[in-house]
Amino acid sequence: MNEIDYLLLSDSRDFATDYIALELERRGRAYLRLDRDLLANAHVTLSVDEGALAVDFDEVHAICRESRLKAVYYRAPTYLRETFSRDRSPEEQLKRSQWMSFFRNLTFFSGAHWVNSPSSTFAAENKIVQLRLAKKIGFSIPNTVVTNDIASLPKREMTAIKALDTVVMQFADEEGFAYTEIMGQEELDRSTASIAPIIAQECLEDKVDIRVTVVGSAVFPVAILRDGRGIEGDWRLHKNSVTFKTIELPVEIREQCVSVVKELGLFFGGVDLALVKDTYYFIEVNPTGEWAWLVDAAGLRIDMAICDCLEGVV
C-alpha cells in the first residue's frame, strides 16, 4: 500500500492536472490523482475513525492518512448545477451528486494544505464581494451597479453588461453562453432585466486586458492582445486570434494582486485587470481559473509554482 503525501482531486479530462502530476512525479513525491469520472471503477473507502482514505484501482493501492497528507490540489467544481435533471438517468444523478459530495467531504483532511479549499473558493466566487475587497486594498474599480431595473442605471454612452455568475443555458439543440457585452444607451433603453439581476459597469475604453495568475506570492502577468493591441469588449469572443505577452507590473499592483487572492482565503487565483492609460482596474478573480494554456502560450511555468505552493515553498 502506497502512503500518499499529495492528493490531486480532478477528473481525467483535466489536462492542467496532468502538468501537476507530472511535476510531482519528477520531484519524486508520493501523490495520488483521484478523478471523479473514474471513481466508480475504483474501490474507495474513507474511514472517519482511522482518519484514512484507501483507494484501489488497476495496479494502484494507495492510502492517504490524516497524519501524513501534506497538501491537496483541488480541481473540481464546488458544486454542480445540473445534478437533478430529467435528461440524466437516476444512476447518473446519484453518481454525480454523491461523488461530488464525497470530494467536498475530503476537506475532512483539514490539516493538509488545500490549493484551493473548496469552501474558500465558494465564498470567493462572488464578483461584488471581490470588487469591494479590491477597492479596500487600493485597486481602482469600474463604477458598478447590480440591478434588475435597467431604467435606474446611470445614462452613459456605453455600458458593460455582464452576468453575476456564469450563464450557460441549454436550448433544444443548442447551448448559450453570456459574455460581457458593451451596449449603447439606446439599446439599453430597449432592454429589460426584471426577471434576473445583472451587473452594469462603466465601459473601460481603450483598455488592455491583463490576466495575473497568482500562486501564493508568485505572480505571472500577461497582456492579452490582438494584432499587438488591446481588445474592445470581451476578449474571449476573439480567443482564437489573441496572443499572450508576458509583462511586468508595477510593484504596488503585484502586491495588490497577491493581497486580494490571500484575503479571499485562496492560494491560487486568476486575477483579471484592465489597463486604461496608467490605471490598472480590478475586474475579478477566478479562484478556479484556467492556467495550463499559459504554460505553452506564454512560457510561464505556473505548474512548477503550484507544486512549490503545494510543498509550502511559495
Added chain:
Amino acid sequence: MNHILMGKMRRYKVPEGFASPEGFAYDAGRGYWISTINGVPLVSDETVRKPMTKKADVETGEDKKGE
C-alpha cells in the same frame, strides 16, 4: 421581451462529448495522458496541439460549474 442577458447570448451547437486525445491513453496510476506510441506525456509532447486558451470557458465557465 427577452432578458438582456438572454437576448445577447451567443448560441452554438451542443458540444459533443469528450473524445480521448488520439494516440494517447490515460494512465490513472501516474495521473496523466501518455502517448501509446512513444510513451511521452501529452503535456510534454511538443508535436501535439495543446489547449492554448481557456478550454472550458465556453462550455461551462472556467470552473466547470455547469457540467
